[in-house]
Structure formats: structure tokens, C-alpha cells
Amino acid sequence: xxxxxxxxPEVLVVGAGLAGLTAARRLTQAGRRVRVLEARExxxxxxxxxRLPLTGVSVDVGGQWVGPNQPHxxxxxxxxxxxxxxxxxxxxxxxHLLGRTLRYRGLIPPLPPHVLADYALLSGxxxxxxxRIPKDAPWQAPDAEALDAQTFDTWIxxxxxxxxxxxLMRLYxxxxxxxxxxxxxxLHALAYTAHGGGINGHTLTRGNALQDRVLGGAQAIAQRxxxxxxxxxLGSPVTRVEQDGAGVTLHTPDGSHxxxxxxxxxxxxxxxxxxxxxxxxxxxxQLQQRLPMGAVIKFLAVYxxxxxxxxxxxxxxxxDTGPVTVTFDSSPPQGTPGVLLGFIEGHDARALMGxxxxxxxxxxxxxxxxxxGPEARCPLETVERNWAAEPHSGGCYGALFGPGTWTGYGxxxxxxxxxLHWAGAETARVWMNYMDGAVESGERAAAExxxxxx
Amino acid sequence: xxxxxxxxPEVLVVGAGLAGLTAARRLTQAGRRVRVLEARExxxxxxxxxRLPLTGVSVDVGGQWVGPNQPHxxxxxxxxxxxxxxxxxxxxxxxHLLGRTLRYRGLIPPLPPHVLADYALLSGxxxxxxxRIPKDAPWQAPDAEALDAQTFDTWIxxxxxxxxxxxLMRLYxxxxxxxxxxxxxxLHALAYTAHGGGINGHTLTRGNALQDRVLGGAQAIAQRxxxxxxxxxLGSPVTRVEQDGAGVTLHTPDGSHxxxxxxxxxxxxxxxxxxxxxxxxxxxxQLQQRLPMGAVIKFLAVYxxxxxxxxxxxxxxxxDTGPVTVTFDSSPPQGTPGVLLGFIEGHDARALMGxxxxxxxxxxxxxxxxxxGPEARCPLETVERNWAAEPHSGGCYGALFGPGTWTGYGxxxxxxxxxLHWAGAETARVWMNYMDGAVESGERAAAExxxxxx
Numbered sequence: 051x052x053x054x055x056x057x058x059p060e061v062l063v064v065g066a067g068l069a070g071l072t073a074a075r076r077l078t079q080a081g082r083r084v085r086v087l088e089a090r091e092x093x094x095x096x097x098x099x100x101r102l103p104l105t106g107v108s109v110d111v112g113g114q115w116v117g118p119n120q121p122h123x124x125x126x127x128x129x130x131x132x133x134x135x136x137x138x139x140x141x142x143x144x145x146h147l148l149g150r151t152l153r154y155r156g157l158i159p160p161l162p163p164h165v166l167a168d169y170a171l172l173s174g175x176x177x178x179x180x181x182r183i184p185k186d187a188p189w190q191a192p193d194a195e196a197l198d199a200q201t202f203d204t205w206i207x208x209x210x211x212x213x214x215x216x217x218l219m220r221l222y223x224x225x226x227x228x229x230x231x232x233x234x235x236x237l238h239a240l241a242y243t244a245h246g247g248g249i250n251g252h253t254l255t256r257g258n259a260l261q262d263r264v265l266g267g268a269q270a271i272a273q274r275x276x277x278x279x280x281x282x283x284l285g286s287p288v289t290r291v292e293q294d295g296a297g298v299t300l301h302t303p304d305g306s307h308x309x310x311x312x313x314x315x316x317x318x319x320x321x322x323x324x325x326x327x328x329x330x331x332x333x334x335x336q337l338q339q340r341l342p343m344g345a346v347i348k349f350l351a352v353y354x355x356x357x358x359x360x361x362x363x364x365x366x367x368x369x370d371t372g373p374v375t376v377t378f379d380s381s382p383p384q385g386t387p388g389v390l391l392g393f394i395e396g397h398d399a400r401a402l403m404g405x406x407x408x409x410x411x412x413x414x415x416x417x418x419x420x421x422x423g424p425e426a427r428c429p430l431e432t433v434e435r436n437w438a439a440e441p442h443s444g445g446c447y448g449a450l451f452g453p454g455t456w457t458g459y460g461x462x463x464x465x466x467x468x469x470l471h472w473a474g475a476e477t478a479r480v481w482m483n484y485m486d487g488a489v490e491s492g493e494r495a496a497a498e499x500x501x502x503x504x
Numbered sequence: 505x506x507x508x509x510x511x512x513p514e515v516l517v518v519g520a521g522l523a524g525l526t527a528a529r530r531l532t533q534a535g536r537r538v539r540v541l542e543a544r545e546x547x548x549x550x551x552x553x554x555r556l557p558l559t560g561v562s563v564d565v566g567g568q569w570v571g572p573n574q575p576h577x578x579x580x581x582x583x584x585x586x587x588x589x590x591x592x593x594x595x596x597x598x599x600h601l602l603g604r605t606l607r608y609r610g611l612i613p614p615l616p617p618h619v620l621a622d623y624a625l626l627s628g629x630x631x632x633x634x635x636r637i638p639k640d641a642p643w644q645a646p647d648a649e650a651l652d653a654q655t656f657d658t659w660i661x662x663x664x665x666x667x668x669x670x671x672l673m674r675l676y677x678x679x680x681x682x683x684x685x686x687x688x689x690x691l692h693a694l695a696y697t698a699h700g701g702g703i704n705g706h707t708l709t710r711g712n713a714l715q716d717r718v719l720g721g722a723q724a725i726a727q728r729x730x731x732x733x734x735x736x737x738l739g740s741p742v743t744r745v746e747q748d749g750a751g752v753t754l755h756t757p758d759g760s761h762x763x764x765x766x767x768x769x770x771x772x773x774x775x776x777x778x779x780x781x782x783x784x785x786x787x788x789x790q791l792q793q794r795l796p797m798g799a800v801i802k803f804l805a806v807y808x809x810x811x812x813x814x815x816x817x818x819x820x821x822x823x824d825t826g827p828v829t830v831t832f833d834s835s836p837p838q839g840t841p842g843v844l845l846g847f848i849e850g851h852d853a854r855a856l857m858g859x860x861x862x863x864x865x866x867x868x869x870x871x872x873x874x875x876x877g878p879e880a881r882c883p884l885e886t887v888e889r890n891w892a893a894e895p896h897s898g899g900c901y902g903a904l905f906g907p908g909t910w911t912g913y914g915x916x917x918x919x920x921x922x923x924l925h926w927a928g929a930e931t932a933r934v935w936m937n938y939m940d941g942a943v944e945s946g947e948r949a950a951a952e953x954x955x956x957x958x
Contacts, residue, residue, distance in 0.1 A: 199661075199686035201907045203653040232653035233908040287779065289743060319793040323777030325741065325895065332799075332857040332892035336899055339773040342793035345786075400912050403786040438786035441779065445790055452906040453655045454687040458854050 059085035059281065061499055062300055062312040064288050067095020068485055069473040070315030071275035071282075072126065072492030073499075078279060080500055085307060086279060087300060089287035089316075089442045093276045096437070096446050096475070097485065099267025102352060104431040105387050108267050109350045109380065111435035112446065113485050116268075117261040119251055120486035122493065123271075127264065130274040134262035138379040139255040141359060144367035144421050147217050151421070153363075157250065165214045172210050172219070177248045180240040186479035188241035189460035198457040202239040203231035217370040224395035225368070225376045226252045228344030228447050233396070238451035245481045259484065265383065268485065287442075291470070292327045298469050310504050313495045315473035318463075319343055319444050334467055337459040340452065341476060343445025344483075345399035347436045349374065349392045349414040351429035356381050356388030358422050365390060367421045372398035373410075374417035390426065392418055403438050410434060448483025449476045464494075466502075471495045513539035513735065515953055516754055516766040518742050521549020522939055523927040524769030525729035525736075526580065526946030527953075532733060534954055539761060540733060541754060543741035543770075543896045547730045550891070550900055550929070551939065553721025558885040559806045559841050563834065564722050565889035566802070566900070567939050571715040573705055574940035576947065577725075581718065584728040588716035592833040593709040595813060598821035598875050601671050605875070607817075611704065619668045626664050626673070631702045634694040640933035642695035643914040652911040656693035657685035671824040678849035679822070679830045680706045682798030682901050687850070692905035699935045713938065719837065722939065741896075745924070746781045752923050764958050767949045769927035772917075773797055773898050788921055791913040794906065795930060797899025799853035801890045803828065803846045803868040805883035810835050810842030812876050819844060821875045826852035827864075828871035844880065846872055857892045864888060902937025903930040918948075920956075925949045 061077050063070045066088035074084045092098070098112040116123050116134060127134060145152045145159035152159045158166065183191045191197060202223060210216040223231035227242065246252040246259055255261050264270055276282045290301035291312070298312040314321065318341045329335065356379060358365050365379025374392035381389045392414050394402060402410045411432055418426035437446035464477050473495035478487025515531050517524045520542035528538045546552070552566040570577050570588060581588060599606045599613035606613045612620065637645045645651060656677060664670040677685035681696065700706040700713055709715050718724055730736050744755035745766070752766040768775065776792045783789065810833060812819050819833025828846035835843045846868050848856060856864045865886055872880035891900035918931050927949035932941025 195686075199655060199657040199684075201654055201658070203907070204655070204658050207653075230653075230908055230912070232649075233906075233912070289779075320777050322793070322898075323774050325743075329893065329895045332890060333854060335895070336796060336799060336854075336857075336892050339776070339796035339898060342790060345790060397912065400787060400790075403790075436786060438790050439783065441783045441789070444776075444793060452687075453657070454684055458684070458687070458851065 057083065059083050059307065059309040060311070060504065062087060062298060062307050062309045063315060064300065064312065065095060065315035065474065066093040066272065066276060066282055066284070067315060067474070068097065068272060068488035069475060069492040070313065071272055071279070072489045073313050073315060073473050073496040074279050075275050076493055076496035077499060080496070084279065084281065085309070086282040087286040087288055087302060087307065088282065088284050091284050093282065093284070094269040094272035096443055097268040097272060098435065099269035100433060102431050102433055105352045107352055107382055107387055107389060109389060109433060110268050111348050111350070111433060112268065114263055114268050114380070115260045116264065116485060117257070117259040119247065119258060120481055120484065122489040123486040126271065126489050130271065132270055132274060133265040135265055135383040136262055137255045137260055138381060139364050139366065141362045141364040143364050146367065146369035146371060146421060147214055148370065157254070161214050165212045168210065168212045169215045169218060172215055173249055175209065176240070177243065180244040180248065183237070183241045183244050185241060185244050187460065188237050188456045191237065194237060194457050197240060198235045198237035199453055200236050201232050201453060202234055202236050205236045206231055221368050221370065221375060222249060222253065225393065227450065228346040228395050229450050230396040233452065234450045235453040235456065237456050241456070242482065245487070271485070288324065290325050290327070293469050311469045311471065311499045311502060313471045313473050313499065315492065315495070317341070317343060317444055317449060317474060318476055319449060320442070330467060331462070333459055333462040334465070337455070337462045340455045340459060341449035343438070343443065344447055344450055345396055345403065345438050346446050347394040347399050347402060347410060347434060349394060349410070349434045350380060350432065351390045351392070351415065351418060351426065352431040353388040353390070353425070353429050355386050357425050358388070358390070363422065369417065369421060371420070372417065373402055373413045377418065377421060387430065390418055390422065399438065403436055407434065410436070466498060471498050511537065513537050513761065513763040514765070514958065516541060516752060516761055516763045517769060518754065518766065519549060519769035519928065520547040520726065520730060520736055520738070521769060521928070522551065522726060522942035523929060523946040524767065525726055525733070526943045527767050527769060527927050527950040528733050529729050530947055530950035531953060538733065538735065539763065540736040541740040541742055541756060541761065542736065542738050545738050547736065547738070548723040548726035550897055551722040551726060552889070553723035554887060556806060556885050556887055561806055561836055561841055561843060562721050563804045563843060563887060564717070565804070565887060566722065568717055568722050568834070569714045570718065570939060571711070571713040573701065573712060574935055574938065576943040577940040580725065580943050584725065586724055586728060587719040589719055589837040590716055591709045591714050592835060593818050593820065595816045595818040597818050600821065600823035600825060600875060601668055602824065611708070615668050619666045622664065622666045623669045623672060626669055627703055629663065630694070631697065634698040634702065637691070637695045637698050639695060639698050641914065642691050642910045645691065648691060648911050651694065652689045652691035653907055654690050655686050655907060656688055656690050659690045660685055675822050675824065675829060676703060676707065679847065681904065682800040682849050683904050684850040687906065688904045689907040689910065691910050695910070696936065699941070725939070742778065744779050744781070747923050765923045765925065765953045765956060767925045767927050767953065769946065769949070771795070771797060771898055771903060771928060772930055773903065774896070784921060785916070787913055787916040788919070791909070791916045794909045794913060795903035797892070797897065798901055798904055799850055799857065799892050800900050801848040801853050801856060801864060801888055803848060803864070803888045804834060804886065805844045805846070805869065805872060805880065806885040807842040807844070807879070807883050809840050811879050812842070812844070817876065823871065823875060825874070826871065827856055827867045831872065831875060841884065844872055844876065853892065857890055861888065864890070920952060925952050
């Protein structure tokens, strides 16, 4: 029988993002003493809400949308007493493809009939394949090896018959995976798509993943979670992980922490160079080398009012000409000031990720002006977040599974290693890399620890 | 002007593998004071020579071959006064393909004429493509984006017309890249192949990369290099990297080290979770997430004598049935005892990497017996190295460039970051992931530091 200080933690949680904090909440609710160690000086991980200095508007520079098809985060929002409000989507959308800008309502731009037929066939085929993938175990899909031996780009190139269809599918890769279609496997594309029940589940507002935003900003979820926890330590990066038969010891620059169990709720890529004693099993260690983070820069421009609405536009646009390839109206619920949100993804993000912020601002505003006219060039204020430059995220929205990773290493993604348990949006069984998946993963990891006893 | 202790190092080198030690030697020869920090309690990195306890034979459980087409390592061997001896290759080779075992002399198994024609066309097409790739900058190849958007497996599947050709190309992937063909891009396959001047440059003995072995074992190179250096510190893993305008500070558990410049000569994947202050540029940071190490288990069985030679066999075999898919005679120069070497690669290595050593031994001996008969089942002694289980290598032979990595991040592979320089076999401009590439990278990094002044 071990004697421990009566206040000593029973579970250590690494990472105060949504996954770690949700795990800590569930364990605390179950009567466990939990200590959360967070490397940053803030909670929220890949959610971060900023109040802008000039206009005073609050914007999300990280994750921002939730939808009714995402039960875990929706239930948590209700539990925490947080409110949501609808994403602005009235008016016409814009699609800039092959040098032409189209205005349209609804799902699909008014492309020539043969293109629409091609896109319908291709997306139908893709979604039919996706329905055959076990969401929580893609490596068990029929033909998993063949689906995982090719890139999503290879599949698009082979099956799309028009340049517009190829462009739309590559925009899907950028907007939803924050990567080029070449950077992940077809199996990953299918499994991830299956989490949303299809392409539209990921890309549309009403009824889908982009339906709502969190009043006060998405970081409020993490803040509210942390407020309910007794022991959250900021500025505590874990530099070494030890375990033996009795428990886990986590080292930080300010000292070490010990508990019978630990949940590591950070992107796996960030664990690759961290020493583990004893060393991690080789499959887990090699998995952590194989989950690179996506590349995305989120850019927000604030205007006195949402001028695009006057022109009958929703603020939603897609463009095959970067750097901004996807936009949304991200104004506060009352509609003023107007906030236009632009995403820079994959190769566009790489081209700009090493530049100075002024160069990125210039490039992003040029994109917005091409879509929304010269007024877009003169915002009151802008803000951006280059997630690849954040050492404690390594990129956003989440990890990419390249060819061979799901089939070669998928089984190691959630398998506990002794007293170490894994959470984080990458480990979610549904909506991986989304806020919903983070919450689901935290609840699953907490349940694992509770089931393990002490 | 900074005042430093007259004995303080002018350059820190991280990693006492061939790259780091070569860099340290060149800098020392140029009059610089160099300190080498090595995480392990030995030098040699991915070369490691063991003297086996029962038979007393010395075997290489890591890199072991050099060839006359590898000028950097050959010159270094001469410089160090180390001798080489020829790889045993007399007699017939074996090829076990599609359930049949063929005996043959020369390059290619005696397959049906339509298969030989198919293989000749396919390999010719592949090598013609490879000749168009700039060896030190694959991302500048014509059509680099398209070549990097697909896996090598996709290309094989599309262009091979017989199952035997597909099997041979996948064996090439396993034997030369220590990975499945699905795990890396076509562009990487081409660039890597180009380093050897074609497929045969990598896979053959006389005149090629497998011609010779180092007398006394390949680790002797590192030992001899280290013997000539004044300051090599073992057991010194670097846990934090800081730099400012004046120099670099490297933290280890036993203290910190400071110098005007540092060369990091370790696999990039191992740096992914190491804190850098200031943070690495985002493209470099994301590159480190995208260079997973190959999966290989090297298995050696020692027999009283090389019994396969009596049967007219060279000991060289390829097999599309694992776990051992490639074998060599790895006996000492005098020919006794007999040592048979089996490689377990890619998916075969993954299937066994988490097993106990006894299970791997059993599986490997069954493979050897299928190829060389029941005598292979009863070795005097065996030894293995499961490189994925080595925390300070992370896998072997080296890093894999998945789709999108060369074109998206290649430019960051060797670009110095302030006072930090990069070496290691992954950064080689020729023979990457080979001993020759490691030496070349060390010499290049040393030249960079010398050119940078202080």
C-alpha cells in the first residue's frame, strides 16, 4: 500500500485544451484529485479568443464553430451554461474558380451542367466509400491497405474529369484538413469525412458543423472548464515522462509531479522528442513521428460595418486563387463591427508562414479585395494567427495521417501505455481534430482512467 | 567583444554518429575547439558493432556496407586507416516470389520473359525519371509537385503489369528505404534512387553500395573519429536549445554548454518535441514533424560455418514472404563462423516490433529456414536490433519523405537557423540516409560553420 499525501493528485493531465480540461472535469466530478499541467500561460489550446485593441471586438483566432451534429461539444456548452449564436449565412456566396467569380445561393456554385454532373458523381462516389470506413478504426476498413497506399490527391486526379471538380475537391482538402490533398491518404480523407456524415456535414452552416459560434468566443469553453478545476498550472511544459508500476512522474522546469495515472492531451507530434522512461513502445514512438500538424493561418479583418451584406453577400466565399481560399462573415451577433474571416491553408500557408506579419496582411487583404471589392482593402483593424509558428500546437487544425499511417500505426493511437492515457482531438473516435472530438477524447480518456482504478 | 574562457568550445556538435563526428573532426582540423554532446553512452549512432558472447564474432547490428560509388565515406576510411573487405557474393542467389523459389546468378531472377520485359521497362522508366531529379534539391525537379503528390506505391501499381514486377519494386522499397512503398512519395523514391545512380547502385555488391564491409565493424569509423577528438561527452542528451546574437546554449541534464555555433546532427524527428528558444521558424518546425524514421529489424544468425556456401549459394536472397525479405552472407572475412543476415522491413517490422525478442527470433529463423533449409533453424547464436525501439534513433535506416514533404518543406532541410546548422544522414546532398551521406553532411555543416566566422 502506498502512502501519499492526502492532497496529492490522483491523475495528472497534460494540456489545458478542450480535451485535457474535459478529462479533468469528468475526473473531478467522479471525485478524483486532478492536476492539469499546461505549457502555455493560458488555457484553451487551439481555441483562443482575443479582444482587439482598437475596435474592442472579440474574435476567435482558433477554433470557432460548433454544430448540432456534434453532440459532445454541444452537451458541454449546455452543461457550462454557454450560449451559441448562428453563423451569418444570409445572401449569396461567392466562388472564384478558374479566373471567374460566380455568385450563388445554396450548396454548389452555378457551374456548367457537365461540371455539376461530374462533381455530383465524384462526391457521391467519395461519400459512398466513406460510409464503409469504421470511424473509430479506419485501418479495419475493407481494402484499408489500398485506400491508405494512395494520397487523396491521387484519387482526385484519377476520378475527377473537370478542372473545376478538381479545384472544388482540393478546396475541400484545404478548408477541412488544413492541408493539400497530397499530404494525407485517401483512407484518412474518407475516415475524416465520415466523421461529419459526408462533405456537407463539414462545410455547411445550418444543421452542420459550421452552424453556430460560441457567444463570447470559443475559448470561453476552456476558461469555464478551468474555472471549475482546483489545480490548473500554467507555464508548466512537461519535459520528461517517467512511469513505473506505482505511477507516473512528469517533469517540468519548476519541479516534478507524481500521480498514479496521467492523461497526455497534446498533439502527438509534440511528444516526439520528449524523453519517456521507460521508452514508449516502438509502434507508439513511430506513430508520434507520423502525425504532422496541418498548416493554416487565420486572418480576420474588422470593418465599421459588414459592407458585403449591403451587396447581398453572405461573406462566404471559396477561391482557387490564394492565399485566402475560404472566407466567412465572422461579425459579432449584433452585426457590427463587420468582421471578415479568411483562411490561408496548406501550400498557401507555407508560402507565407515564414514572412513578416505585414506581408501576410498585405497578401490576405489583396485576396479579400478580389472577392469583396476595394472596400475590403481598408479595415479598421486586422489580426491573424499563424498556427505553425506556435510551438505548443505545432500547427492547426490537427494532425494529418499520411499514406500508411492509419494502417501501419492506427492501433497505437489510443492504446494506453501502462499508466499513460492519450487524449486530444487527434485521438477522437468522432469529429477528430474538431472541438467536438477534443471533448469526446477527454471523456473517453477520463473513463479509461476511472475504469483502471488506482 | 565577448570574453570567453580560452578553453571554451567554439562549436557544439549534437550527436556522435558519423555526421556529427565528421563535422567535429573537420572543425578540429581547421583549428576550432569543438565539444560533442551525445545522448547515448556510446558513439556511432546508427552504426553499432557487437562482439557476440558465445561465438566471439563481431557483427554490425546497424549500417555495414560501403561501396566505391560512395566517395565521402571511402575517403574517410582511408584517412582513418581503416580497411574494408568484400561482401561475400559468390554462388547463386535466391528469389522467393509468388510461392516459388528460384536460384540464379547475376542481377535478376530467371522470371518468365514477359515478366523480365515488364521489369526492364518499368525500372528503365523509373530510372529515366530519376535522372531528371536534382539530387540535392528534389523540389526543383520538373513536375516536382505531381511527382510528390503520389506515393511510390501508386506509381508501381499504375505502371507494373505483372505481380512479380510489383513484388520486386516493393522489395526495393523495403530493402532500400526500410519502408512500404506506400509510406513515401514518388519524388522521394526518385531522388533517393538518383543518389545511387539507379536501382543497382543501391542493391548490388561489386562496384556498388554493398561492395565492401569495414574490417572490425562499421562502428570503428565513429570510434576512430571520436578517438581523435578532445571533447566528446557521452550520456548528454540535449533537452533545450537556446540562441541569441552571441551564440547557442544547449541544455543537458548535467548542465548547459555554450558556444558561438552549434551543429545538430541527429534525425530531425527527434527534435520535434525539443524546446527551442526562440522557436524555430515554422517551416523548419513543421519539417521536423514530417520526417518519420523507417522501420527495420536487423537479425543475424551465427552458424559453425556458412553452410549455404557448400550448397553453392551466396547467402543473398529476396523474398516476398516475410518477415525476413532480404538476406546476405555477413560472415567475417575468414568465412567462419558463418553469419546469415536477415532484414525485416516496413509492415513486417511493424508486425514484430512490439513482440518479445524470442518471438522475433522464431519468426526470423522460420524465414531463413524457408530460404536456406532446415540447417538455418539451429544457429549457435543470434542477435537482433529493433531500431524503432531505440529512442535516440527513432528508427532506421533514415527518414521517409511522405507526399508533399519535399515540395512543401525541402528548402528548410539544410537552411541554417541563425547559429544552428543541420547535419545528419537525412540532410545529405548525396547518398542520404547512408553512411556516405552522413559523412558528406558533416563535412558540409563544418564548412558552413567555418564560412560563418565567429
